[in-house]
Amino acid sequence: MSSSNLPQFNDTAQAFQHLTDAELRRAVALFSLIGKPWLVNAGSALAHLALALRVPLAWAVKPTVYAHFCGGESIEDSEETMAKLAAHNVRTILDYSAEGQTAESDLDATCSEVLATIQAADGDARHAFAVFKVSGLSSNALLEKVGKAMAGGAALDREDEEAWERVQRRVRTLCEATAAAEGRVMIDAEESWIQDAIDALAEDMMSDYNRDRVVVFNTVQMYRHDRLTYLEAMAARAEEGGYLCGVKLVRGAYMEKERERASQQGYPSPIQPDKAASDRDFDGAVKWVLERIAQIHLVAGSHNEESNLKLCQWMAEMGLEPGDARVSFAQLLGMSDPITFNLAAHGYNVAKYVPYGPIREAIPYLIRRAQENTSVAGQTSRELSLLREEQQRRKRN
Ligand SMILES: Cc1cc2nc3c(=O)[nH]c(=O)nc-3n(C[C@H](O)[C@H](O)[C@H](O)COP(=O)(O)OP(=O)(O)OC[C@H]3O[C@@H](n4cnc5c(N)ncnc54)[C@H](O)[C@@H]3O)c2cc1C
Numbered sequence: 211m212s213s214s215n216l217p218q219f220n221d222t223a224q225a226f227q228h229l230t231d232a233e234l235r236r237a238v239a240l241f242s243l244i245g246k247p248w249l250v251n252a253g254s255a256l257a258h259l260a261l262a263l264r265v266p267l268a269w270a271v272k273p274t275v276y277a278h279f280c281g282g283e284s285i286e287d288s289e290e291t292m293a294k295l296a297a298h299n300v301r302t303i304l305d306y307s308a309e310g311q312t313a314e315s316d317l318d319a320t321c322s323e324v325l326a327t328i329q330a331a332d333g334d335a336r337h338a339f340a341v342f343k344v345s346g347l348s349s350n351a352l353l354e355k356v357g358k359a360m361a362g363g364a365a366l367d368r369e370d371e372e373a374w375e376r377v378q379r380r381v382r383t384l385c386e387a388t389a390a391a392e393g394r395v396m397i398d399a400e401e402s403w404i405q406d407a408i409d410a411l412a413e414d415m416m417s418d419y420n421r422d423r424v425v426v427f428n429t430v431q432m433y434r435h436d437r438l439t440y441l442e443a444m445a446a447r448a449e450e451g452g453y454l455c456g457v458k459l460v461r462g463a464y465m466e467k468e469r470e471r472a473s474q475q476g477y478p479s480p481i482q483p484d485k486a487a488s489d490r491d492f493d494g495a496v497k498w499v500l501e502r503i504a505q506i507h508l509v510a511g512s513h514n515e516e517s518n519l520k521l522c523q524w525m526a527e528m529g530l531e532p533g534d535a536r537v538s539f540a541q542l543l544g545m546s547d548p549i550t551f552n553l554a555a556h557g558y559n560v561a562k563y564v565p566y567g568p569i570r571e572a573i574p575y576l577i578r579r580a581q582e583n584t585s586v587a588g589q590t591s592r593e594l595s596l597l598r599e600e601q602q603r604r605k606r607n
Pocket residue numbers: 397398399400429431433460461462463464465481482483484485486488510511512513514540541542563586589
């Protein structure tokens with residue numbers, strides 16, 4: 211493919227075709243508000259307070275941020291969003307994330323709900339992957355302890371051993387169901403102090419289910435300075451074990467939390483020294499995986515235009531078709547539509563995370579989206595200017 215065939219992320223007609231004029235106005239209003247850090251901070255504090263006081267928020271949240279960033283309150287409720295995405299060749303990754311649960315019954319309930327997303331995807335080509343967070347299936351305290359035990363720094367008592375057995379069983383249930391449904395499942399990456407346990411689980415599942423095709427994908431966060439080394443080691447273990455790897459590459463979502471904990475507890479931060487180092491390793495990892503695409507299938511989870519474009523360019527240089535099933539792109543619902551829909555229009559495999567669940571439980575997720583957009587000021591203003599450009603274009607036509 212020559213470079214003139216590469217997607218143009220500023221094609222606003224293509225990018226926002228799926229939005230009605232009213233939805234476009236709502237997006238402009240939302241991104242204008244999100245672009246004001248003082249407002250996001252005040253709004254986030256108020257939302258936390260309202261949650262703590264159990265003040266109903268649905269009336270304000272549902273028609274605005276929730277409608278923009280979430281599919282609905284249930285899988286059926288997300289149907290309209292899935293259909294709309296599919297109409298533009300964008301596939302869905304249903305994302306049910308319950309956060310911070312510890313009771314065994316809650317962990318089982320999350321497992322059942324994720325299982326429902328896997329079953330919903332069975333035989334329905336609109337779904338690209340299933341996804342889950344191990345922290346939805348285990349307490350964080352247990353994951354941290356298991357990680358330390360694996361490194362030889364702690365011992366698990368009988369109760370921990372039994373709880374860990376249950377976590378492994380839940381993860382296996384989900385991977386096995388995905389394999390039976392001929393689907394694919396991604397395991398999200400989380401904070402570094404629980405990631406060793408998550409990586410061990412993910413590699414165990416890849417070794418069991420990725421023998422003939424790639425069912426299970428682990429996630430690698432390139433904002434960590436040690437992850438290129440980890441990626442190579444993970445691939446070497448797969449080669450030695452005779453199974454295929456699936457990897458979702460991301461930059462990483464917990465930078466402030468990681469740095470704060472490292473400084474409070476007096477250990478070196480696992481995060482790269484600066485953004486340029488995260489960018490270099492993200493792009494480096496993408497290229498490294500592409501060069502081994504027969505053994506490692508790739509999902510690039512990023513809203514960064516340059517990284518997405520580089521991936522398209524490298525695919526072309528290596529003679530991979532845009533629609534090569536071993537390479538997928540993914541963004542979050544309501545963010546970076548110019549990237550998603552222009553990739554789709556050029557025949558790339560692209561999907562959106564579609565978070566769903568009760569409004570109250572989605573509020574921490576929505577606050578993170580608003581804060582993330584505020585902290586990446588350049589991206590928000592870029593998104594806003596493209597949305598405004600599309601409004602102008604529609605007025606002219
Ligand atoms: C489909 C999808 C799935 C995702 N899954 C996960 C997941 O499983 N786990 C997870 O942790 N995150 C996940 N993320 C979030 C992701 O890690 C990023 O936080 C987010 O996408 C922003 O990064 P970017 O590549 O889109 O773009 P950019 O806006 O170019 O990069 C912003 C990112 O760069 C890094 N960064 C910013 N400033 C600095 C600095 N000063 N020093 C070092 N690094 C810096 C941070 O990681 C920051 O989030 C996912 C994102 C997507 C789109």
